[in-house]
Amino acid sequence: MNDNYLWDRTGEPDADVQQLEELLGTLRYQPRPLEIPATINTGRRRTFIPLAIAAAIALLVIGAGLWIRFANSNQRPLEQAIRGPQSVAPQETAPAPKELTANSSTSHEPREISPEGRNVKRSLISLKPHRPIQASVPPLTKEELAQKEQVLIALRLVSAKLNLVQRKSQGLTPVNSIRNHKIG
Amino acid sequence: MSDETTFKGVSMIEAEATAEMLLMTGTFRSPETIDEPIEQTIVRAVLQGEHDRFGRLYEMYAPLVHGVLLARVPRDEVDDLLQDIFLHAMRKLHTLRNPTAFGPWIAMIARNRAMDFHRASRDMVEVEENTAVAKPTNRTAHEVLDFIRQLPEAYRETLVLRFVEGMTGPEIAVRTGLTPASVRVNLHRGMKLLRGKMGVV
Numbered sequence: 001m002n003d004n005y006l007w008d009r010t011g012e013p014d015a016d017v018q019q020l021e022e023l024l025g026t027l028r029y030q031p032r033p034l035e036i037p038a039t040i041n042t043g044r045r046r047t048f049i050p051l052a053i054a055a056a057i058a059l060l061v062i063g064a065g066l067w068i069r070f071a072n073s074n075q076r077p078l079e080q081a082i083r084g085p086q087s088v089a090p091q092e093t094a095p096a097p098k099e100l101t102a103n104s105s106t107s108h109e110p111r112e113i114s115p116e117g118r119n120v121k122r123s124l125i126s127l128k129p130h131r132p133i134q135a136s137v138p139p140l141t142k143e144e145l146a147q148k149e150q151v152l153i154a155l156r157l158v159s160a161k162l163n164l165v166q167r168k169s170q171g172l173t174p175v176n177s178i179r180n181h182k183i184g
Numbered sequence: 185m186s187d188e189t190t191f192k193g194v195s196m197i198e199a200e201a202t203a204e205m206l207l208m209t210g211t212f213r214s215p216e217t218i219d220e221p222i223e224q225t226i227v228r229a230v231l232q233g234e235h236d237r238f239g240r241l242y243e244m245y246a247p248l249v250h251g252v253l254l255a256r257v258p259r260d261e262v263d264d265l266l267q268d269i270f271l272h273a274m275r276k277l278h279t280l281r282n283p284t285a286f287g288p289w290i291a292m293i294a295r296n297r298a299m300d301f302h303r304a305s306r307d308m309v310e311v312e313e314n315t316a317v318a319k320p321t322n323r324t325a326h327e328v329l330d331f332i333r334q335l336p337e338a339y340r341e342t343l344v345l346r347f348v349e350g351m352t353g354p355e356i357a358v359r360t361g362l363t364p365a366s367v368r369v370n371l372h373r374g375m376k377l378l379r380g381k382m383g384v385v
Contacts, residue, residue, distance in 0.1 A: 006346070006371055007353040016379070017347075024347040026325050029250035032263065034242040034270055042231055042277050 227283035230274070238274050245287055246270070248359045249294045251345040255333065256298035259326070265301065269294050288361030323382070331381045332374075339374030342367055 004011035140148065223244075229237045249269055253262045273290050280289050329348070332340050345356045353371055357364040 003372065006375060007368055009352055017375070020328065020347045020378075021350070023323070023325050023328055024344075025350060027254065027259070027329060027348050029247045029349060031243070031246070034239055034246075034267065036235055036238065036271070036274070040235060040271070040274060042233075042235065042274060 221284045223286040224283040227277060227280065227286060230277055235274070238270075238277075241286060242270050245290055245359070247349045247351070248287060248291055248345065251349040251351075252291050252294040252341055253298055254329070254348060255337075255340040255344040256295070257301050259329075261301065265294075265297055269297055272297075285361060287359040291360050328382070331378060334381065335374055335377050338366075338370050339377060342370040343374045343378065346371060 005014045006017050223241065226237050226241050230241075246266060249266055250262060253265050253269075257265060269290065273293055280286065329344075332343050332347075334340075335343070341360075342356060345351045345360075346353070351359065353367050354364060356362070357367045360367075362370075
């Protein structure tokens with residue numbers, strides 16, 4: 001068998017291949033015009049550009065809406081932060097004595113308010129008025145100590161009498177109550 | 185003095201005729217068409233609305249589609265399917281990514297359409313395997329075609345394109361997108377099987 005003739009019709013012709021060519025050649029495609037309908041659509045979407053423009057506008061509108069909403073939500077705490085020091089001002093106008101407040105020199109100084117929300121919140125926290133911490137009682141004089149002692153003894157006597165009345169009203173013997181009660 | 189405008193002794197009419205001759209013979213081509221496959225030019229033109237130019241693609245590739253269909257579906261269905269396939273291809277032309285691959289693309293559409301045809305009809309043409317062995321000269325074209333249809337798909341398509349449509353191996357490779365080596369193998373193995381079926385050693 002001549003391979004070249006079967007491949008590209010070159011070289012010595014092969015008898016069987018030639019016979020098949022002649023025989024099957026009768027079934028060859030007979031040209032016939034293609035009937036193209038007048039209304040055929042090649043599928044190229046001309047509406048692509050308007051659609052793209054519409055989509056871009058829609059995205060812009062959504063983006064602008066989100067941005068405005070974000071801006072408003074950020075502005076509210078900022079306004080509060082700005083208003084905050086004014087509302088707590090009366091408390092600050094009457095400063096506590098230095099010895100009764102802790103961190104009084106630093107905590108009440110308003111920090112610089114930055115436009116970022118996180119910093120604004122921090123400044124809000126720092127602007128909250130702190131409760132003054134009670135300091136220890138100053139040392140008393142001898143007279144004051146003696147008066148204090150008397151007040152305490154009087155309070156104990158009153159307390160003992162009140163207990164006695166209570167026991168009586170409950171039906172207990174006053175002896176026991178006196179025995180159990182410690183004075184002084 | 186004659187009415188004709190002359191330039192260096194040559195009339196303008198003669199010059200135009202010479203230019204037309206040169207264009208017709210292809211000596212000069214516009215820069216747009218140089219190195220651009222014809223399929224690409226036509227596909228672009230059709231997509232831009234010049235639907236009439238699709239007829240050129242039809243002329244070029246109708247034998248290929250005819251061969252692909254003839255290897256798979258009954259002969260009386262081939263012509264109608266051929267028209268349907270080209271109209272379908274025209275509608276879907278915008279989905280063709282590489283216009284130079286129009287041939288492989290439409291051949292694949294034809295193969296898929298042939299499969300759809302068999303799924304829908306479920307009446308594949310079955311030819312009896314033990315057909316009487318005789319010399320090919322005594323057979324009709326339809327009988328030989330039926331033998332080819334019994335071969336594996338790759339062989340039958342290549343043989344139909346070679347013997348029915350008269351394409352050479354390299355032409356089949358270019359049109360179908362197969363490698364020349366594959367086409368060569370398909371031709372030789374298909375021919376060997378066909379000889380066996382037809383009783384020719």
